[in-house]
Structure formats: C-alpha cells, structure tokens
Amino acid sequence: MKLFVTGAAGFIGSNVVDRLLSEGHEVVGFDNFVTGRREFLENAGKLPTFAMTKGDLLDTESLRSAMAGCEAVVHLAANADVRFGLDHPGRDLEQNTIVTFNVLEAMRANGIKRLIFSSTGSVYGEPEVFPTPEDAPFPLQTSLYGASKLACEGMISAYCTGYGFQATIFRFVSILGERYTHGHVFDFVRALRRDPSRLRVLGNGEQRKSYLYVGDCANAVVMVLDHPPVGVDVLNLGTDEYCQVNDSIGWICARLGVHPAIEHAGGERGWVGDSPFIHLNCGRIRALGWTPSLSIRQGVEKTVDYLQANRWVMDPLA
Amino acid sequence: MKLFVTGAAGFIGSNVVDRLLSEGHEVVGFDNFVTGRREFLENAGKLPTFAMTKGDLLDTESLRSAMAGCEAVVHLAANADVRFGLDHPGRDLEQNTIVTFNVLEAMRANGIKRLIFSSTGSVYGEPEVFPTPEDAPFPLQTSLYGASKLACEGMISAYCTGYGFQATIFRFVSILGERYTHGHVFDFVRALRRDPSRLRVLGNGEQRKSYLYVGDCANAVVMVLDHPPVGVDVLNLGTDEYCQVNDSIGWICARLGVHPAIEHAGGERGWVGDSPFIHLNCGRIRALGWTPSLSIRQGVEKTVDYLQANRWVMDPLA
Numbered sequence: 001m002k003l004f005v006t007g008a009a010g011f012i013g014s015n016v017v018d019r020l021l022s023e024g025h026e027v028v029g030f031d032n033f034v035t036g037r038r039e040f041l042e043n044a045g046k047l048p049t050f051a052m053t054k055g056d057l058l059d060t061e062s063l064r065s066a067m068a069g070c071e072a073v074v075h076l077a078a079n080a081d082v083r084f085g086l087d088h089p090g091r092d093l094e095q096n097t098i099v100t101f102n103v104l105e106a107m108r109a110n111g112i113k114r115l116i117f118s119s120t121g122s123v124y125g126e127p128e129v130f131p132t133p134e135d136a137p138f139p140l141q142t143s144l145y146g147a148s149k150l151a152c153e154g155m156i157s158a159y160c161t162g163y164g165f166q167a168t169i170f171r172f173v174s175i176l177g178e179r180y181t182h183g184h185v186f187d188f189v190r191a192l193r194r195d196p197s198r199l200r201v202l203g204n205g206e207q208r209k210s211y212l213y214v215g216d217c218a219n220a221v222v223m224v225l226d227h228p229p230v231g232v233d234v235l236n237l238g239t240d241e242y243c244q245v246n247d248s249i250g251w252i253c254a255r256l257g258v259h260p261a262i263e264h265a266g267g268e269r270g271w272v273g274d275s276p277f278i279h280l281n282c283g284r285i286r287a288l289g290w291t292p293s294l295s296i297r298q299g300v301e302k303t304v305d306y307l308q309a310n311r312w313v314m315d316p317l318a
Numbered sequence: 319m320k321l322f323v324t325g326a327a328g329f330i331g332s333n334v335v336d337r338l339l340s341e342g343h344e345v346v347g348f349d350n351f352v353t354g355r356r357e358f359l360e361n362a363g364k365l366p367t368f369a370m371t372k373g374d375l376l377d378t379e380s381l382r383s384a385m386a387g388c389e390a391v392v393h394l395a396a397n398a399d400v401r402f403g404l405d406h407p408g409r410d411l412e413q414n415t416i417v418t419f420n421v422l423e424a425m426r427a428n429g430i431k432r433l434i435f436s437s438t439g440s441v442y443g444e445p446e447v448f449p450t451p452e453d454a455p456f457p458l459q460t461s462l463y464g465a466s467k468l469a470c471e472g473m474i475s476a477y478c479t480g481y482g483f484q485a486t487i488f489r490f491v492s493i494l495g496e497r498y499t500h501g502h503v504f505d506f507v508r509a510l511r512r513d514p515s516r517l518r519v520l521g522n523g524e525q526r527k528s529y530l531y532v533g534d535c536a537n538a539v540v541m542v543l544d545h546p547p548v549g550v551d552v553l554n555l556g557t558d559e560y561c562q563v564n565d566s567i568g569w570i571c572a573r574l575g576v577h578p579a580i581e582h583a584g585g586e587r588g589w590v591g592d593s594p595f596i597h598l599n600c601g602r603i604r605a606l607g608w609t610p611s612l613s614i615r616q617g618v619e620k621t622v623d624y625l626q627a628n629r630w631v632m633d634p635l636a
Contacts (some may be wrong), residue, residue: 002564086480089426093419097469101411108407125475134456140550142479147472151415155467161460161591162404232458273479 001225002026004070004112006057006103007077008166009036011179012118012214014076017044021219025049025225027109030066031077032056039312040179042077057099064106064117072114074221075103077150081182082122085144092148100152105160114228116221119153121210121238121280122146123171131281134171134234143273150270153234160232167231168224173238173280175304177214181313184209185243185303188252190314197259205262208277210238213299216292223290239292245270251297255304319543320344322388322430324375324421325355325395329497330436332530334392335362337536343367348384349395350374350481357630358497367598382424390432394423396467399544400498401589403462410466413577418470422477427581432546433485437471438597439490439528439556440464449599452489452552461591471552480551486542491598494621497533499631502527502563503621506570508632514576520588523564523580526595528556531617534610541608543612554598557610563588569615574624603615 001100003020007013008029013036019096020027021044029041044050053066057077065072079095100117107115123146124132124141141147159165176185213291220237227233246262253260268276307314321338325331327456331354338345339362347359347544362368371384374393385391397413418435425433441464442450442455459465477483494503509517538555545551564580571578586594614622625632 006530070327084423085476089423089477089480090419091417093473097415099409101408138452138456140552141472141475144473144476144480147469147476151465151469154459154460154468155411158403158465158591159407161461163408190474234458273476 004067004073006075013076014040015214015218070126074116075119082145093143096148097151113165119149119171123150133281157232166228169234170237173210178306189307199260200263207245208242210242211296213294229314235285236282242279251300321383322346323392331394332358333532333536357516392434396496400463410462414466415469431483435487437467437489441468449597451599475550484546488555491528496624507625517578518581525563528559528560529614537584553603556598560597569618
C-alpha cells in the first residue's frame with residue numbers, strides 16, 4: 001500500500017515509517033523539520049520505496065499535491081507539547097486542530113478515505129474509571145493539548161459519517177523508546193547528566209502514568225492497516241500497567257548508575273492540567289491481536305540506553 | 319452586571335439580550351449581521367443600558383476592544399447550520415472553533431473570566447442512553463457542527479483549568495420561538511405558505527426530537543449568572559419530553575389550518591449526520607431551580623404564530 005505519513009521525521013513518525021517500509025509498503029513522508037530530524041530518516045532514505053517532502057501542513061497546496069497518489073494517510077504530525085500549552089494557547093489549535101482539518105481536506109481532494117490518527121489518552125481529562133475504556137463517561141478537558149486532539153477526533157469522526165472516510169483513531173499513552181526527543185525520561189536523563197547529585201521532580205512523584213514502547217506503537221499502526229473499520233474506530237493504545245513517576249526515576253537512576261537526592265516540587269500534579277493518573281483499558285486493540293512486547297520498565301530502560309548512546313539527540317549543538 | 323453578548327442580533331442572542339436588559343443588566347452586543355437582524359434589537363436599542371458593536375469575531379483587535387470593561391461574556395455567535403456542514407466543511411471550524419478561541423483570548427486579554435457558552439445536544443452524536451445525561455458514554459461525532467461545538471467545549475474547559483475561567487456550557491436542544499430564523503418549523507411554514515397542498519419531509523418523519531422555547535432558554539442563561547461554577551459546568555438544556563417530526567408537522571398544519579399531502583423522503587435520518595433521536599436529561603439545570611414554561615407543542619405553536627405575524631423574517635425581500 002502507498003501511505004502518506006505526516007510528521008514522518010519525528011520520534012513516532014520515523015519509527016512508524018521504518019516499520020511500514022520493512023513490511024513492504026511504499027511511504028511518502030511529510031514533515032516541516034521543526035521538531036523532526038533528518039537523522040531519523042537515514043535508513044528510510046536509502047530505500048527506493050521511500051520519498052520525503054519537506055513541507056508545512058498549513059500550506060494546503062503543497063500538502064494536497066504531496067499526498068496525490070497515496071491510498072491511506074497516517075497523520076502523526078502534531079504539537080505534542082502537552083505541558084506548555086498555556087504559554088502558547090494558539091499553538092494546539094493551529095498545529096493540531098487546523099492542521100488536521102487541512103489533512104482531511106487534502107484527503108478529500110485526492111479521493112483518499114483511509115486515515116490513521118494519533119490522538120491521546122489526555123482526551124480523558126481526569127477520568128473516574130480505571131483502566132479507562134474508550135466509552136468512559138464524557139470527560140471534561142483539562143489541557144489545551146487534549147482539547148485540540150479531541151477537536152481532531154470529532155472532525156475525523158464527522159468526515160467518516162459525512163464523506164465515507166474510514167478512520168482508526170488511536171488514543172496513545174506516552175510513547176518512549178528509540179528517537180525519543182521529549183518527555184519525562186528525556187528531561188530526567190538530561191538533568192542527571194548535568195548534575196547527577198540531585199534531581200528536581202515536578203509534583204510529588206506519585207503521579208501514576210502509563211508508557212508504551214515506540215516499537216509496540218508502530219506495530220499497532222501497521223496492524224490496523226489490515227483492519228479498516230466501517231466509519232470510525234477509536235482504540236486506546238498502552239500497556240496494561242502503570243507506574244509511579246518515582247518508579248520510573250528509580251529505573252532511570254539505576255540504569256545510569258547515579259544516586260541523586262530527589263527534590264519533589266510537591267502537589268498531586270506535575271503541572272496545571274497534568275492528569276495524576278493515566279491507565280487505559282486496551283482490551284479493544286488486544287482483541288484485534290495486538291500485544292505489547294515490552295513492559296513499562298523495559299521501555300524506560302531502552303529509552304535511557306538510546307539517549308546514552310545518542311547524546312546528539314539531547315544536545316544538538318554538542 | 320455588564321455583559322458582552324456575541325451573536326446579539328441573532329435569534330437566541332437578541333432574546334437573551336432583551337431578557338438580560340429587563341433584569342437590569344448592562345449589555346454590550348457584538349454581531350456581524352450576517353444572519354443577525356437589526357430589527358431584533360429594536361427594543362434593546364432604545365435602552366441606555368445597551369450598546370451595540372458591529373464587528374466580526376475573526377477580527378481579534380476589534381473584538382478585544384469591544385469587550386473591554388465587561389464582567390462576563392455570553393458567547394452565542396455561531397454557524398448554527400447543522401444540516402449543511404458537509405457543503406462547507408471549513409465553516410464550522412472557522413465560525414465556531416476558531417471564533418471561540420478568539421473570544422477566549424479576548425477575555426484573557428481583558429481579564430474577564432466568566433463565560434456562558436451555547437453548545438449543543440449534537441455533541442452526543444447518536445447516543446445510546448436516553449434521556450442523555452451530561453456524562454453519557456464518550457460519544458462519536460456525527461456532524462461537523464457537533465464536532466466544532468465539542469472543540470469549543472474542550473478549549474473552554476481547558477481555559478477553566480489553565481487560566482481560572484468560570485464557564486457554564488449549555489448543551490441546547492433545538493430552540494424555537496419569537497425571531498426564529500431557521501430550522502424545521504421555519505422550513506415547513508415557508509413551504510406550506512408556498513404550497514399548502516403538499517409537504518415534503520426529510521427522512522421518514524419518525525425522527526424523535528426535543529425543542530425548547532427561546533424564552534425558557536433565555537431564562538436559563540439569566541439564571542446561571544447567579545451560579546458561577548468552580549471551573550466548568552456543563553448543563554443540558556431542553557424539555558423533559560420529545561416529539562416525532564410527524565407530531566410537529568401535525569401541530570404546524572393545524573395552526574395554519576392546512577391539510578397537505580405529506581411526502582416522506584424516507585430513511586431514519588433527515589440528512590447525513592442527523593441524529594434520529596434527541597432527548598436530553600435536564601436534571602442538573604432543573605436542580606438549580608430552572609423549569610421550562612412551555613411544552614414542545616406550545617413552543618411550536620408560538621413559533622408558527624410568530625412567523626405568521628412576521629412574514630418579513632421568512633421573506634426578507636417581500
């Protein structure tokens with residue numbers, strides 16, 4: 001199948017691209033390289049089945065023409081910066097909501113109906129049911145990031161009803177692994193590299209979070225290509241476990257061989273809008289035959305190892 | 319209180335403005351007069367407590383300055399055209415989602431934190447629980463209109479978490495009554511005026527819908543001003559009953575004294591994305607002390623009477 005992948009040079013995007021290519025698919029990548037990295041596409045770039053367009057999803061003309069001839073779209077490009085939404089309230093609207101509308105319209109212009117989209121467990125806000133199923137009680141949004149992804153989900157779903165699109169919407173937990181470029185493991189490893197004697201932690205460290213290894217995430221994307229839904233299908237994607245931020249810190253420190261004094265900023269949440277407990281019920285995607293290969297701990301350790309072996313990711317100017 | 323009302327010249331907006339003024343509030347109205355009517359503000363315009371700005375909510379500068387000095391915002395302006403979303407897929411995004419972001423940013427710039435917003439029962443898509451409560455199972459969107467209003471709800475809710483806003487989000491059923499300018503009663507009355515011998519009905523006429531009288535809607539808006547929530551409060555707003563489209567047609571025809579042959583287009587839905595059954599659980603707002611004064615039938619009849627007495631609303635050039 002010939003696939004159009006947005007955010008192809010990003011952390012998740014480049015992993016998905018590699019996995020799609022290894023399955024024999026053709027891939028047209030699209031990325032503005034604002035957070036994406038050329039280096040992540042080094043292997044893909046050697047294959048004749050891969051083509052890359054540098055472009056911005058706000059440029060509707062170039063988006064439409066780059067997408068021509070593809071059979072399905074994997075839309076992964078996003079402002080994935082949950083934490084700093086309040087500093088730039090327009091960014092999630094523009095980079096997530098408006099950009100997704102542009103992707104949908106480019107698909108319509110090209111007669112493409114199959115879409116795979118990366119939404120987020122953040123759309124559950126602070127849920128009351130754990131593990132949280134896809135049909136949890138209608139949540140209130142607590143972050144602009146979650147709100148913008150929910151806006152995307154809504155438009156995609158309406159395009160399925162209105163224009164006969166077939167969309168798989170994934171609600172991801174936090175993803176980690178090779179090419180990881182932001183998030184708590186990144187922040188902690190970088191901080192500990194600068195000063196291994198102390199580590200400052202947002203919140204009380206008791207926040208309970210789920211993480212998923214990027215390889216398992218890419219497997220899920222590849223798998224659902226064989227399960228085109230009637231209309232829209234929403235699938236949680238995560239492991240069946242969660243850990244405390246403090247657990248994760250312990251694994252990171254052990255892997256790095258450091259023993260810092262931990263300073264907790266305090267409070268139940270890491271930041272305003274942070275959800276103190278994320279644990280998704282992933283029964284629906286498991287019923288399709290998907291299982292994660294790595295535990296959260298193994299995923300965290302693999303991420304630490306990757307960051308240690310690829311210091312340029314953390315210190316691009318070094 | 320000094321209130322900023324968007325869509326002030328519209329059907330619901332002008333009724334809310336009149337009600338707010340009659341309660342002794344000061345009102346600054348804002349409208350681009352694309353669907354709003356100067357005539358609807360005739361009474362308001364005579365009062366010294368009312369001021370009107372003609373402006374577009376996409377013009378962020380004029381929005382911000384018009385809002386200055388107000389204590390709360392009632393944001394009613396919207397593209398309320400549920401049915402034709404698929405003909406103009408960008409309109410709901412622009413007129414509902416982006417415009418609401420502009421309102422939120424103008425509030426933030428002016429230090430205003432209290433917001434009352436008109437969302438819609440359409441955000442429940444095709445619900446499985448009736449009457450549908452605010453915390454119904456997380457729905458799938460079936461219309462671009464519903465999706466755009468859900469996007470607004472999400473942003474508003476995130477502004478409450480992130481910036482300390484206090485927002486009341488109403489999920490309206492279809493509203494009818496004086497100054498009604500679009501919707502099924504409008505369409506039917508206009509069609510029957512042209513040809514009282516026959517009436518073409520979208521769907522099989524068995525769609526079950528809820529309607530609320532605009533005076534009861536305005537009462538609810540005024541009432542919640544006295545109930546500022548902590549953060550965000552979502553309130554369904556409708557009657558505790560529903561009717562079939564066929565019931566409504568019967569009431570309209572009786573009121574007009576016509577006996578048309580009814581031609582059903584057939585199918586469960588009036589159009590793609592139409593919800594065949596809308597019936598909201600309004601226990602939450604009733605618990606605050608609100609009750610509707612008119613039944614659905616009374617509301618429909620009042621609307622017919624208004625349209626009969628105000629033919630200029632239906633035939634602006636006549």
